[in-house]
Amino acid sequence: MTxxxxxxxNLTKTYSGSNVKAVDNLNIEIMKGEIYGLLGPNGAGKTTTISMLSTRVAPSGGKAIVAGYDIIKDSLKVRKVIGVVPQDLTTDEDLSGYENLMMVASFYDVNKNKAKEKAAQLLRLVDLEEAANKHVKTYSGGMRKRLELIVGLINEPEILFLDEPTLGLDVQTRSQMWKYIRDIQEKLDVTIILTSHYLDEIDALSSRVTIIDHGKVLVTGTSEELKAKLKGDIIMMTFKTQEEAEKIKEFPNLVDVKDNGPKSVRLKVQDSDRELPNVIEFISKNQLSLTRMTVQKPSLDDVFLEYTGKGIRDAEGGGEFRQTMFNMRRLRR
Amino acid sequence: MSGLLPLTSREFKKWYRNPISLVTGLIQPFFWIALFGSAFAGLADLSGASNSIIEGAPNYITFILGGVLTITGLFTAMFTGVNLIFDRRLGTLGRFLIAPIKRSSIVFSKIFSAIARIIIQVAILIGAALVLPDGLRFAHGFTLFDVGVLIAAVLMISFIFASIFNLIAIRITQPNSLFGILNLINLPLLFTSTAMFPPDLMAGWIRTVAKYNPVSWSADSIRTVIINGSLTSSQMSQLGIWLLALFVLAVALVLLTYFLSEKGIRE
Incomplete structure (x- = not known):
């Protein structure tokens, strides 16, 4: 993975007729074999970045090397070694799933027998064997997304770009898609670049994540690293008396401690998994009577909040309620 | 042109799987030859000199066949642009643009599949004209040369208009805009040509316009060989000029379509 x-x-894109840089001096490095997540609100520049890397949109500045080829000079070579699953549906409704696969295979000059084999393998991989010969217009939304996924793989790409692969799918279908994406990465030896504005999706799938907003990289790392940068997990405890609540503040190895209402305390520790036994030991040694205890590990949500200064839903204009919630959480911390 | 073959075969699948477009496309030539043939047949009886008005044809259907063949090509070709716009709207174009295929193959798959459909329609039309009562009659037999001229003329008029409408479709996103343009020009194009009417019955200025209308060139080329059989040298040179003009126009437009589609197809 090195x-x-x-x-x-310094990859940059300014769309004609606009002064805003959709992508602004972007510097990223993606390793072979990883699932790399690009996280950001709508309009952050995720799709533009993918469009440039997949040679669909010409950059206005900077350069990029994809699988050893320059995206501007060798765009045709780049196209041959990548697979793309765009945000919008691209399969032909009047053809069957199998026919769609075979047509796209022939765009890449895949040998017909090999294409047949590959198509069968991919259809099996996403459980579309039975529907393979039905017209795509009879497919459900989830089935079409699955077909899109494997159409992007028919040319055995080294790199697969997935642009918002679960947009508009219900929760069940989403987690099903995640399973397929993991299967693909394991079985097909392909590097996956995934964009999403679903934090849980990036968290569940990607080995490394870059948060971008306004076309700029805000931070890159594994989601564990990013969470760790928030310096700690929260342990919330409520006691029978205020005195006991004060006593817990003497616990060693604290990163931070705050009151959280009457008789209630918010401890911040480096690693809750490791500190929790010590906290319990401390409680029993001091004979404190605990009535309630919750452990909160930071989510990617918190990371996003930390770096963009806004919750991802707010960034999309997700409503004032969430904004208030986020502000409250921030205040409490 | 990589991608041309799979994309053209896709167009065909879409065509024959849509029963309405398949059947209407195949029946339409019958209608045209039967309706036009009867509707305007009165022209041939206008005067004692009728045969000279329809340029010596034995009946109106024989006279009009060149026109109907040309119009069939013209109309089918014009509609091909719409498919490109629908590909854009339905997202399939996005898949083609990601693939390592030539941009022009996307456009030419539409043009070639239209041409193939036109050839089928032309064959049906000729068959229909032959079986109709008082239908197509070859004065001097039907030679290979006649077939060649007929096919060349229809193909070139089809390439000309398929190119024009695909050129428009490379940039346009609204199917309605294309239909608007299509409706604006199809009938005027037809009625300022000699496809339906003998030039002798036209107003003077239309006759002048008709002389420079490519639709007339194609219709008159076919008509000349069908009605006359063996041609005089002046007929031969006139035929040569029409076919050459069609050829130059077709090649120019096909090349323009090639270069502009290679330059970029709007997403």
Whole structure:
């Protein structure tokens, strides 16, 4: 996992008729074999970045190397070694799933027998064997998304771009898609670049994540690293008396401690998994009577909040209620 | 042109799987030859000199066949642009643009599949004209040369208009805009040509316009060989000029379509 497969240098895109940089001097490096997440609110520049890397949109500045090829000079070579699953549906409704796969295979000059084999394998992988010969217009939304996923894989790409693969799917279908995406990464030896504005999706799938907003990289790391940068987990405890609540503040190894209402305390510790036994030991040693205890590990949500200064839903204009919730959480912390 | 074959075969699948478009496309030529043939047949009886008005054809259907063949090509070709716009709207174009295929193959798959449909329609039309009572009659037999001229003329008029409408579709996103343009020009194009009417019955200025209308070139080329059989040298040179003009126009437009589609198809 040390070989670089995509590298951008000051990649920039300004759409004509607009002064805003959709992507602004982007520098990212993606390693072979990883699932790399691009996280950001709508309009952050995720799709534009993917469009440039997949040679669909020409950059206005900077450069990028994809699988060893320059996206501007060798765009055709880049196209041959990548697979793309765009945000919008691209399969032909009047053809069957199998026919769609075979047509796209022939765009890549895949040998017909090999394409047949590959199509069968991929259809099996996403449980579409039975529907393979039905017209795509009879497919459900989830089935179409699954078909889109494997159409992007028919040319055996080294890199697969997934742009919002679960947008508009229900919760069950989403987690099903996640399973397929993991299967693909395991079985097909392909590097996956995934964009999403669902934090849980990035958290569940990607090995590393870059948060971008307004076309700029805010931070990159594994989601564990990013969470760790928030320096600690929260342990919330409520006691029978205020004195006991004060006593717990003497617990060693604290990162931070705050009152959280009457008889209630918020401890911040480096690693709750490791500290929890010590906290319990401290409680029993001091004979404190605990009435309530919750452990909160930071989510990617908190990371996003930390770096963008806004919750991801607010960034999308997700309503004032969430904004208030986020502000409250921030205040409490 | 990689991608041309799979994309053209896709167009065909879409065509024959849509029963309405398949059947209407195949029946339409029958209608045209039967309706036009009867509707305007009165022209041939206008005067004692009727045969000279319809340029010596034995009946109106024989006279009009060149026109109907040309119009069939013209109309089918014009509609091909719409498919490109629908590909854009339905998202399939996005898949083609990601693939390592030539941009022009996307456009030419539409053009070639239209041409193939036109050839089928032309064959049906000729068959229909032959079986109709008082239908198509070849004065001097039907030679290979006649077939060649007929096919060349229809193909070139089809390439010309398929190119024009695909050129428009490369940039346009609204199917209605294309239909608007199509409706604006199809009938004027037809009625300022000699496809339906003998030039002798036209107003003077229309006759002048008709002379420079490519639709007339194609209709008159076909008509000349069907009605006359063996041609005089002046007929031959006139035929040569029409076919050459069609050829130059077709090649120019096909090349323009190639270069502009390679330059970029709007997403």
């Amino acid at each position: 070989e670089t497969i995509i590298k951008t240098e």
